[in-house]
Each structure stands twice: as C-alpha cells, then as structure tokens.
Amino acid sequence: MELEKVELFDLVQMKKAHPCHNKSTMFQVVKLGADLKIQCQGCGNVIIIPRIIFDKRLKKIISREEQVLFK
Helix, strand or coil, X not given: CCXXXXXXXXXXXXXXXCCCCCCCCEEEEEECCCEEEEEECCCXXXXXXXXXXXXXXEEEEEECCCCCCCC
C-alpha cells in the first residue's frame, strides 16, 4: 500500500464525516508532523489527528493549491 504525500493547505476528503451540523467530509491541512491539524470546511473547527489514523481515514486529496484559511 502506497501512502499519498500530503502537503500544507491541501484540501482532503476523509472517509468519515465530521460530527458537526454540516456533516462535512472536506478538511484542510493546517499543520503537518507526527500529528496533523485539519480544519473542517463545514464548521471551521480544528482537529488534531495522529498521522497513522489520518492515513487510514484519507479518501482522496482534492486540491493541492493554497487555500485561504477558513476563519
């Protein structure tokens, strides 16, 4: 199994939806490392997720362009 290289500010789609009112599966990567910080594009909450779990739950990388951070 080959892992995809995720970069800062990538827009990614996850297998599981965020349990916010929008049920969004779209997240933006805001910090890289052993733990990743991803920001829900539905509600704007930032989630810290370990790299191993992130790799398992990643469905696909949508966009590699720099996105404006959701405030």
